[in-house]
Amino acid sequence: MRPDMFFVSAATTQSGLDAALQDLLTQVHQQTQEIAGNEQPAGWADLLLVFFSPDYIHSARKLVETLRADLKPRTVLGCSAEGVIGRAQEIEDEAAISIVAAHLPGVVISPFVMQSPDTDWHPLLFNQEEFRRVVDVPQDTRLFILLGDPFSTPMDDVLEAFNSAYPGIPAVGGMASGALRPYGNTLCMNDHVVQEGIVGMALAGALDVDIVVSQGCRPIWRPLRVLSAHRNVIFNLEGRPPLAWIEDLIPELPDEDRALLENGLYVGRAIKPGQEILGRGDFLIRGVIGVDQQNGAMAIGDSIMEGEIIQFHLRDAFAAQEDLEMMLIPQAFRQPASGALLFSCNGRGRRLYNFPNGDISVISHSLGSPHLAGFFCAGEIGPIGNTNFLHGQTASLVLFRAPNP
Numbered sequence: 235m236r237p238d239m240f241f242v243s244a245a246t247t248q249s250g251l252d253a254a255l256q257d258l259l260t261q262v263h264q265q266t267q268e269i270a271g272n273e274q275p276a277g278w279a280d281l282l283l284v285f286f287s288p289d290y291i292h293s294a295r296k297l298v299e300t301l302r303a304d305l306k307p308r309t310v311l312g313c314s315a316e317g318v319i320g321r322a323q324e325i326e327d328e329a330a331i332s333i334v335a336a337h338l339p340g341v342v343i344s345p346f347v348m349q350s351p352d353t354d355w356h357p358l359l360f361n362q363e364e365f366r367r368v369v370d371v372p373q374d375t376r377l378f379i380l381l382g383d384p385f386s387t388p389m390d391d392v393l394e395a396f397n398s399a400y401p402g403i404p405a406v407g408g409m410a411s412g413a414l415r416p417y418g419n420t421l422c423m424n425d426h427v428v429q430e431g432i433v434g435m436a437l438a439g440a441l442d443v444d445i446v447v448s449q450g451c452r453p454i455w456r457p458l459r460v461l462s463a464h465r466n467v468i469f470n471l472e473g474r475p476p477l478a479w480i481e482d483l484i485p486e487l488p489d490e491d492r493a494l495l496e497n498g499l500y501v502g503r504a505i506k507p508g509q510e511i512l513g514r515g516d517f518l519i520r521g522v523i524g525v526d527q528q529n530g531a532m533a534i535g536d537s538i539m540e541g542e543i544i545q546f547h548l549r550d551a552f553a554a555q556e557d558l559e560m561m562l563i564p565q566a567f568r569q570p571a572s573g574a575l576l577f578s579c580n581g582r583g584r585r586l587y588n589f590p591n592g593d594i595s596v597i598s599h600s601l602g603s604p605h606l607a608g609f610f611c612a613g614e615i616g617p618i619g620n621t622n623f624l625h626g627q628t629a630s631l632v633l634f635r636a637p638n639p
Contacts, residue, residue, distance in 0.1 A: 239636040240269050241573025241605035243334040245320025251293050254331050255300050262305065262335060265605075277306035279335040281343060281435075283379075283575065284312030284422065285319070285609040288412040289329035294420045295427045297331070302424075305335060309343045311435055312422040313381045314412030315609035317583060319576050322603060324591050326583050326610070334607035336573055336634070340440030344371045345423050348392070349431035355388055359395040366399055371436035375400065377443050377632065378622075379435050379575070380407035384612045385416040386430035390536075393615065393622045404445055405622040406632045407434070408577035408611025442635040444568070446561045447616035450554035450582055450627040451500050451519050451547040454491065455483050457512055458545065463538045466523070467531050471544070475530025483546065494548040498522065500627070501534050504543040505618055512545065515557075515618065519547060519627045535626070549627060551587045555596055558629060562600040571601060571633035576608030578629045583610055593629050604633070 244261035248254040266278065282305060290297055291314050298310055318325050318332040325332070346369050350358055358364055371378075378396060382389050389409060396405055410419035416430070423433035437443075458479065462470035471479055480499070484492065502517025523533040538544075565571070578593055586592060597606070615622065616630035 238339055239337060239572050241334055241336045241634070242266055242269070243321045243332070243573070243605040243607050245318065245323065245325065245330065245332040245607070247325060247328055247330045249329065251290060251297060255297065258301070258331060258333055259304055262333070278337050279305045279307035280309070280338040280341065281336045282307035282310045282333060283607055284310065284331065284333050285315050285607060286312065286331045287318060287329050288314055288316065290314070290331065291412060291420045294422060298422050298427065301333070307335060309345050309435060310422060310424055311345065311379060311381060311433055313410040313433070313609070314420045315611070316411045316580055317610040319578060319594060319606070319608035319610070321606045322594065322598065324583055324594050326590070332607040332609070334573060334575070334605055338441065342372050342438040344436040344438070346435065347423055347426050347428065347431065347433055349428065353386060355391060359391050362399050365395050369399070369436070371400070372438040375403050375436045375438040376441045377437045378403060378405035379437070380405055380432055380615055381421055381434065382407070382409050382432040383419045383421060383430045384409040385419070387432055389613060389615070389624045392432065393624060397621055402620045404443070404617040405615055406445060406575065406577060406630055407615040408609065408630070409613040411580045411610055411612040440637055442637045444565065444633045445616060446631040447618060447625065448554070448558040448561045448629045448631070449515065449519060450549055450579065450586055450629070451502070452550050452553040453502060453512070453517065453545045453547050454487070455546055457504065457543045460538060460540055460542045460544060463540055466535065466537050467533045468538055469529070469531045476532035477525050477527070477530035480525070491548055494550060497549045500547040500549060502545045502547045503536065503538065504545070512543070517545065517547070518623055518625065521626065549581070549586065551592070554582065554586060555592065558593060558596045559600065562597070565601055565633065569635060571604045571635055573634045574604045574606040575632050576606055576629065577611050577614045577616070578608060579614055579627045580610040580612060581627055582629060597631065
C-alpha cells in the first residue's frame with residue numbers, strides 16, 4: 235500500500251547529461267515501484283528538488299525539462315552548486331546531480347521568483363505590501379525554501395523582510411555556489427531558469443517539519459563588546475583595537491588550536507542581546523577578512539554595530555561533528571523522517587573534515603539514511619529560535635514528516 239507521504243532520492247556521477255538523467259530516473263522509478271507498487275499514479279511527485287554541479291549549468295534547462303516531462307511534478311526547484319549531497323554521499327569536485335522527489339498529499343506548494351530591476355531591492359524589501367504581493371502564501375504556511383544567487387541578492391535584507399512579513403515561519407535553503415562571478419550561477423523554478431535573484435516556495439498544510447542548524451566552529455577565549463565600528467570594520471573592543479586582543483589570545487592557545495588558525499579566524503556575533511551565558515548556537519559565524527596592522531582594526535564578513543557582543547571562533551571538525559550529533563539526538567524519539575534536505579557550507583565537506591561524507595555519515599548514523607538531497611552553499615539559511623538568518627560554516631537540515639493524526 236502506498237504511504238500517504240513519501241520521498242525518493244537519487245544521485246549520479248555518470249558522465250554526460252543523457253547518461254546522468256537515465257541513471258537518476260532509473261533510480262527514482264525503482265524506488266517508487268518498491269514503495270507504491272502498482273498504485274503509483276502518473277504525476278505522483280508534488281515536489282522535485284534538483285541540485286547540480288557547474289558542469290550542467292549550460293544544460294540546466296534541458297535537465298529540468300527532462301525530469302519534469304518524466305516525473306510530472308507540480309513544482310520544481312533547484313540550483314547549481316560546487317558540490318552536491320545525496321542520501322549516502324557528499325559529491326565534491328566532480329560532475330554530479332542530486333535530486334529528491336516527494337509525494338505530499340494535503341500540502342499546498344506556492345512557488346515564487348524574486349528579482350529586482352537594476353539590483354534595487356529597496357522597493358520590494360522595505361514595502362511589506364509589495365513584498366506580500368510577490369511572496370503570496372497561505373496563512374498556514376509551515377516552511378519557506380529559498381535558493382539565492384550570492385552576487386545579486388542581499389540575502390540578509392531578504393530574510394529580514396521574511397521575518398517581518400511572516401514572523402515565526404522558518405526558512406531554509408542556501409546560496410548557489412557553482413560560480414565565482416556574477417551571472418555564473420543558475421537557479422530553476424518550474425519553467426524559469428535565471429542567473430540572479432531568488433527562487434523559492436512556501437509549503438503549507440498537512441506537513442510537519444523539524445530544522446537543525448549545526449555550526450562548524452567553536453568559541454574560544456571570552457565574549458567582547460564592540461565599542462566602535464563602521465559597516466564591517468571593528469575599531470575598538472572593550473577599549474583596545476581587535477589586533478591587540480588577537481596578539482594576546484594566540485600565545486594562550488594550546489598547540490592544537492594554534493594549528494586550527496591555519497583554517498582562518500572567525501568571529502561569532504551574539505544573536506540575542508543581553509544574554510549572559512553564550513555557547514554554541516548563540517552566534518552567527520562570520521569570517522575575519524583582514525586586520526589593519528597600522529591601527530589594529532579588524533574587518534569581518536558582515537556589518538557590525540556598536541554595542542554588539544562578539545567572540546572569536548575556530549573552525550573545528552571534531553566540534554562540528556559533535557555538535558551535529560548532539561543536535562540530532564532528539565530526533566531519535568520521533569517517528570523516522572519521510573525525507574530531508576541538507577544545506578551545508580562549502581567550507582565543510584573535505585575542507586573541514588579532511589575525509590568524505592563528514593556530515594551525511596552523521597545524519598545516516600543518527601537517522602537511518604532518510605531520502606535526502608542537498609548541496610554545498612555559499613551561505614546557508616536557517617532559523618535560530620523564531621528568526622531566520624544567513625549563516626556560515628553551518629549545516630542546515632530540514633526533516634519532513636506527515637503530521638500526527
